[in-house]
Amino acid sequence: MATEDDDPIIQEIDVHLAKSLAEKLYLFQYPVRPATMKYDDVTHLSARIKPKQQKVEVEMAIDTMSPNYCRSKGEQIALNVDGASTDDSGSTYVTKLMDKQVFSSIQSAVNTSRYAVAVYRKGELHITPLHGMLQMRPSFSYLDKADAKHREREAATEAGDSSQDEVEDDVKQVTVRFSRPESEQARQRRIQSYEFLQKKQAEEPWHYLHYCGVKDSRSEHERQYLFSQLAGMVETSELTKSPREYLSMLMPPVEEEELKVPLAPSNVLSMAQLRTLPLADQVRTLMKNVKVVQFANLMGLLGSGVDSTAVLRCIQQVAMLVQGCWVVKSDVLYPKDTCSPHSGVAAEVLCRGRDFVMWKFTQDLCVIRKEVAAVIKLPPEDVKDFLEQMAVSRVNKGWEFLLPQDSKFVKKHPDVVQRQHMLWMGIQAKLEKVYGLSKEDVMPKKHDSQPASSVVLSGERRVAAAKDRVRENHAVLEKDYRRRRALHGVDAQTPSSSLLAIKIKEEPLSEEEPMDTWPGNVAANGIHSEESSRDSMEDHAEAGEQSRLVSAELRDFVQGTLRKHYVLSLSELKRLFNLHLASLPPGHILFSGISDRMLQETVLDCGCKQILVPFPPQATASADEQKIFALWEAGDSYDQHRRVLLEVFSKNYRVRRSVIQSKLCQDVGDNLSKPDVDKVLKDCCASHGGMWYLKGTLPS
Template sequence: MKADDADADPLVAEIPVYLAKTLADQLYVLQYPVRPHSHNYDESTILKTTIRPQSGQIEMELGLRTRGPTYDKSKGEQIALNVDGAFRDKRDSEDNFYKSSVMDKLVLTSTKALSDVSRYAVGVVRDSSLHLTPIAAVLALRPSFSYLDLADKRGRQERKDTSGEADDSDDDEKIKKVTVRFEKPETVKSRKAKEKSYGFLLRQIREEPWIEVAYHKYGSERSDFEMRKLYCMYEHEHVDQFSLGSQEYLSQLVPPTREVQATASGLPANLISRSALLSLPLHDRVKTVMTNAGVASFGELLGVFGYGSSVESALSVLKVLQQVAVLVQGNWVVKSDILYPKDSKSESGIPNELIQRGRDFVLYLFTKNTNVVRTEVGDVVGLPGNDLKDILLGVSRYQGSRAVWEFILPTDISFMKKYPEVVQRQQMIWQSRSEQLSHIFKDKQVKQDDTSKAGPSTASKKPRAVRIKLEPSDELSDTQPQPAKQRRGNRDAR
C-alpha cells in the first residue's frame, strides 16, 4: 500500500472484541417475515410458549384483541364454533382450543431460516468494546392454521354422530393387523441409511416432547438480567487462537462463496436446509422431494413444505405433483421415467426403458390391490431378479407370513374422498398405461415364440401366452409355480 493511500484512509479507532459464551447454546434469533416492523408483537399477550431444543422448533400462542374495531366478532364466533363444536359450553374450558366463545388466540410456529449458523453471532457494544455471542439457530415464525384441521375433524365427528356414518380413522383401525416379524441383525450400513431416511427424521421430531418455557417481555426485570449474559465476564483473558495472519483473517471473515447443492442424494429434509429447499421453484421443489422420498402421502408433503392446512397452497402443490408423480392407493409415487432416466442402464445392464415398464406394471397392480406376488410379476415383465427386487423394495415391503409384497403405505382414504376429480383422472391414466403395457408384453412374447420356432431344438415347444392380470390374488401365488415347473420338466424330457 502506498503512503498516499494510507493517509487518505486514516485509522479512526481500535476496539477490543470479546467472545461471550454464557448463552452460546441457548440464543435464538427470531424473525417474523410476514409481520411488518411497524406492527410487531411486542405489545401482544403471550399465552404460552413451548420449544423443542433438539429439533429447533418454537411454538407461541398470542392472545388476540377481540374488542377492537378491526376484529370481526361474527367471523371469530364462527371459527370457534367450527373448531370446538356446538357443545363447547358443556365441556371444561381446558378441553377447548379457544377458551372464550370467539377466536381469541393466534399460534405462531417456527421453521429454520438457516441451516448453518456457525458464521453468525449477536453483537452488543459496551464501553467502546464489542461483545459477540454465537447463536444456536435462526427461526422464522409464521402463523399456523392448525385450527382448520381441528374444525375438519370436528365436522366429521359430528356428521358421524348424527348420521351414523363410519369415520375414516375408524376404518383404518379396523383394517389394521398386528404382525410379528423377526428382522435380520442391523448392520452399520443399514443403520446409517435408516438414519438418513425421511421417516426416521420425522419420527425423531415428533417423538421429541414440547417443553413449556416462560416468556419475559423486552424491558422486564428478568429480560434485563438475561441480556447481561451477552457481555463477556472475563475481559482480561486472551485467546491466542484468534491471532491470525492478514490473509487467513480475511478468508475467515469473508469465506469464498459456494453454490448450494439443491439436488443431492437422500432426502432434502436431511441434506439441504428448509430455506434452500423453499428457495427452489415449486416444480423443482416437489420433484426434489418426490425423487428422494419415492413414496409419500399428500399430508406428509404439505408438512415438508410447511404449508399446513392452506387450501390454496395445497391446490398448487397438487397441480405440480401430478406432473412428477402418480397416485397409488391414495398416496403419491414418483414417476418411473424420473427415477430411471431413459438413456441409462441398471447394474444388471438392463436399459432403463425396460425398468420403467416393469415398475409401471408393478405400480398398476398396486392400484388394484395392496399386495402382489413376485413370481407373477416376474413371469410378465421378464426382468432380472435383482432389478425386480429393487423395484419392489422401493414401493413395498415383503410379508413373509403370506409370501407377498405389500404396498409400503396404508391406503389414504381421506385424500381419495377429498379430491375425487384427481382420483378419477389418475384412474384414466392408469387404464391407458395398462393397455400400452399389455400390447408391449404381448408383442414381446410373440417375438420370443417366433424365435423359438425357428430353432431346430425347440421346434416342438408350444407358445405360452402372457396375460396381464388386473387383480392378482393370493390364491394364485400357491398354485401358479407348480404348473410352470411341470412344463419345464416335460420339455426337458422331450
C-alpha cells in the same frame, strides 16, 4: 508506507466475544408480518421449546375488541374446534371465541456459526454467537382439531344408528403371521423416511418457558449478558496469525460444514442446501419433486446467474419434453431394483407403463384413465399415481395435462424440440412392440382434448367468422402499409396496386367439428407450423375480444338485476342468471360459460359489497345462500338510508322494525317519514313472523 498515508486509521474499536448467551441466543423472524407491526405490545400467553430440534411455539392473544375482528367468524371457529360442550377442561378456546393464535417455528438457517449479535457501547463492540435462527409462522393446528371433532361426531352418529340393531359378534378365526426379519437396506430406508423423522421429533418433550416483555426488568437484566463480563480485565495480546489463517478462522471451509448436515429425505431439503449441490444434482432433485415444470419456472427455482444452456443439457438427462413442458423421466422416479409402493410391481414394468402415459400426452391434451389401464394392465393405484403426477382430472373430459403448452420454449429452442421429438419416435416404436398397438391407437385423436361444452358452429357461421378475421387482418396490414409509404414520402392516400388484396375462399366446412379445433390441431409434442402459429395468434386476439364482450354483457345483467332487487344472495343471483340465459337466443355470447367466481367478481366491480350477515351456528343455509351482496350506491336519494339499514344487519340476521326505524332516525334525521322507511325496507328486506330479514336470508 505510501498506501497507509492514503488510508489513515480514523478509530480503533476493541472487539469482545461474549459467551454467556452463546448456547441460548435465538433470532426470531416474522416473515408474514411487516417490520412496522411488532408483537412487543401483544399479550404473550405461553411459550415452549424443544432445544434439540430448536422448535419453538409461542401463544399470543388476539384483540377481539378490534374493529377488524369478525366476531361471528371467531365464534364459528371456536365452535368447530371445541364443540358445543360446556366443559371447559381441555378446550382450546375457553371464552367460546377464537381469542388466541399459535406461532410455530421453522429453521431459516441450518448452520448459524457465521452469524452473531453485536452490541456497541463506549467504544467497544461486543459479539455473541447465535445459537439458532427461527422463522415464526402462524400455526393452523386448530383446523386439524376441528376436522377430528367433525369425524368424531360422524362416527358417533353412525354408531348410534347401528347400535339399535347391534347383536353379539360371531367368533371368527384369526390367522397369525410373523413378519420377516428387516434387512439392512430396508432399515436404512425406514430411518431416513419422513414418517420416522416425524416420530423421532415428536418424542422430544416440550420445555415450557416464561415470557418477559421488552421493557421488563428481567429482560433488561438478561440483555447485560450480551456484554463480555471480562472486558477490561484481560489484557489482549497482539494477533500473531497470518491474514490467510485469520480469514480461515473467521470463514471455515464449506467442506467441513457439509459433514454436519444430517441425512434427510429429499422432500425436506431446503433451497439453501439445494444450491450447494452441483447443477446436475440440483436439476435432478427439483424434477423428482415437482414432476412437471416449464423451463422458465425451473430457471427461477435455480436462482439468478445460472447458465440456461447448462441447465438445458442437464434437464435432458432427467426429463422429457411433453407439450413444451418438462416431465421427469420414469427411470428417475423408479430406479432399477425398486418396486411400486402400492402394488409391489417391478420398476421396469412401472417405467414402461408411465412412459406410455407420457407418450399419450404428447398426442392429446387429455387421456382417458380406462383406456390407459386397458393397455398397460397395471393396478389402478399405479395408473392413478402416474396420472396425478402430470395431469388433473376434469369432469366429462378425463385427465388433462397439468400445465398449459409452453409455446415460448418451443419457438426459442427448435433444435431441442426436434431432438425430443426423435426420442419420442423411438419410445413410440418400443411401446408399439411391447403393447401391440395398432395404427388407430398411435394416431392422435382430434377432439379428445376439447371440452364437453364446446360450442358447435355450423359451416356458415364458421365461414362468416373467418371472413371477419380476414377483414380485420387486412385492415391492420393496409394501415401498416400506408404508414410505411408516408415514412418514405409517398402520399398515404395515393392508391397503389401493390396494396395487399385478400380473397376469402368460401369452402363448405363440417358442421360437426367444433370451432375450437379449427384451423388445425397442435402438432405432437408442441411442434407448430408457421401457418398454425398465425392462426393461433388470430385465435388469441379473437378470444380476447370475446372475453371483453362477455364481461360487458355480464356487467349489464348484474347492474340491471341489482337495481331491481338491491340485495341478493349468490344462489338467488345464479338462479336469476339462469333464467336470463333461458330467455336469450341460441348462440348468444353468454353461453360460452360463466363461472361462479366470474359472477362474484362482476358483482363487486359494479359497486356492490358483500354483507357479512351473522347467521346462527345452526343455520341450514348453503355457502352460496350465506353470501349476501348489496348495491352500496344506486345514485338516488335513498343511498344513505340503505347503507344504515345494511349496517344494522351486519350485527344480526333478523331485526325488528322499531330498531331499524330508530337507527334510521338517529343517523339520517328525525324528519324521516313512514313512506321512506317502507321504501327502504321494501328494497332490501322481507318480513316474517314480526321480524325483518335481508332478502335471501329469510329462513325456509
